């Protein structure tokens with residue numbers, strides 16, 4: 173029974189409804205038939221077009237002369253100047269082909285012999301002289317016959333074109349299918365049609381708001397949009413205008429697409445979904461035509477929602493850069509989009525939803541009121557959000573009792589929703605690989621490690637000396653960060669090689685919205701702590717600090733040029749939020765300022781390095797103890813540091829309390845929600 177129900181192959185209810193789509197198999201079937209019939213006709217014509225009423229034999233010159241001398245030839249037809257057809261008279265026929273009876277004209281309709289001509293003049297001369305020498309009274313003359321074979325003429329004249337056309341059609345069909353991936357856009361004639369997938373009441377979307385954790389404000393705003401569509405009078409009654417576009421902005425993996433999909437599930441209005449790159453094609457003008465088609469389709473289904481994912485693919489600011497040159501096709505697509513969004517009236521019942529992670533590079537015209545009037549920011553989740561996302565993604569998992577969502581949320585600062593989904597999946601895979609019945613806490617922690625650091629490289633060859641250097645390097649980071657007030661507290665240090673790194677120290681970044689100069693500086697000291705430890709302990713430095721140095725340099729540069737945190741440069745920022753500066757070759761400051769910037773960057777980094785050295789020299793014993801422990805155990809945690817250096821005096825217990833209270837409140841709220849009960 174169950175099997176039968178699952179069999180609905182061609183009728184997948186989750187597949188979006190694709191208008192105009194013909195059943196593909198049928199079309200191919202009928203075309204194949206046409207090809208087959210054509211081929212059969214050609215072959216048949218080739219075989220049957222020959223007159224087989226008389227024997228056709230090739231003869232040589234001697235035989236021809238003999239026939240002429242014996243006066244057995246009725247007629248010679250010179251066909252196309254290269255072949256002579258010899259028709260025998262009654263006498264000749266009765267001697268050579270007694271079984272053939274001649275027609276009323278005394279000969280056969282088809283030649284009896286064929287003589288292949290080498291030289292035309294010599295042939296004519298030969299026929300004439302042979303008969304003259306014999307003194308034949310009424311000699312046979314040669315008839316010139318032009319004979320055209322329609323088939324070969326046709327083939328020579330048209331075959332190349334036919335082949336070209338067939339190849340072209342085949343390529344175009346393949347291309348249409350390849351790029352469009354369905355939606356009735358399989359053929360070249362549909363290339364200007366929009367490639368949006370349509371979700372409406374016939375197609376069930378199984379993502380709802382329940383699957384989107386956190387993002388409460390975004391959900392409220394988006395639901396309001398849906399409400400605009402369903403009850404426009406409520407808003408227009410007071411003279412208000414319904415927004416035309418809503419832009420979801422945020423870093424990758426924060427759930428923008430998921431949110432849009434859930435709108436499709438919740439809204440009960442038709443929902444067109446496509447990606448910005450779907451407009452782009454190798455043909456000029458296709459993008460604009462697809463935009464027109466999309467809006468036409470949408471208007472015919474109003475009220476409805478259009479969702480354009482990754483809108484930056486077409487919405488990038490129009491050609492300002494003289495260097496790279498404009499992309500005309502993209503620009504005309506964007507122009508068409510702008511025109512369409514202006515064109516439809518506020519009450520036409522179409523709302524455009526778009527998502528991007530690069531709102532800064534979007535064309536200003538796109539963002540102005542009347543187009544995408546509303547922007548919804550979808551941020552990386554905070555600790556409460558992360559806990560909820562864990563909850564959503566743990567729904568289908570078999571969890572051991574020791575799995576604590578709160579703890580995991582604390583362990584994953586800076587993770588996006590997509591990262592967390594990945595952690596849950598990785599944990600399940602890891603547990604399965606170890607043959608466990610349940611997924612436990614350790615699996616989740618391993619998954620987090622793996623996602624941050626990459627796969628463990630168990631068989632990487634590391635010499636004892638190298639291991640010592642790595643251990644001191646990581647211990648240097650750990651020690652400095654433990655002893656500096658504003659550096660992030662350490663979670664764990666490992667010298668197990670993973671991915672590209674030989675070791676790592678992980679911190680628990682505080683979730684802060686602003687960072688002070690002091691905090692940035694302390695972080696830099698901690699970052700340089702690795703190299704400083706090598707210097708203090710071994711008296712020499714190594715290449716192992718590459719990524720630390722890169723990070724510190726960028727940070728120092730940002731302090732000086734972006735955040736105005738340097739006294740020499742002062743309260744200035746050369747940051748360009750429009751992204752236009754990337755294209756320009758000139759810098760927004762003078763050469764002199766550039767020199768000062770360089771000096772200040774070096775100064776800051778040098779000062780931080782010296783501070784790291786001084787801290788580590790002071791606490792050399794602790795550093796050595798930590799490094800030895802690390803060599804011994806390979807992984808150590810915050811508690812080990814506490815044992816060596818004592819508790820950090822700056823535990824911000826107030827903040828902890830705040831965070832815990834927020835978590836508790838969130839938990840209570842989810843318990844209260846009826847769908848989770």
Ligand code: ADP
Nearest residue numbers: 383384385424425426427428429430589590593
């Ligand atoms: P983007 O913002 O780049 O469009 P997506 O919406 O594609 O990100 O998110 C990718 C995946 O991450 C989703 O399919 C989902 O599994 C997970 N995810 C992201 N944010 C959330 C969230 N708030 N709640 C639940 N899952 C989320």
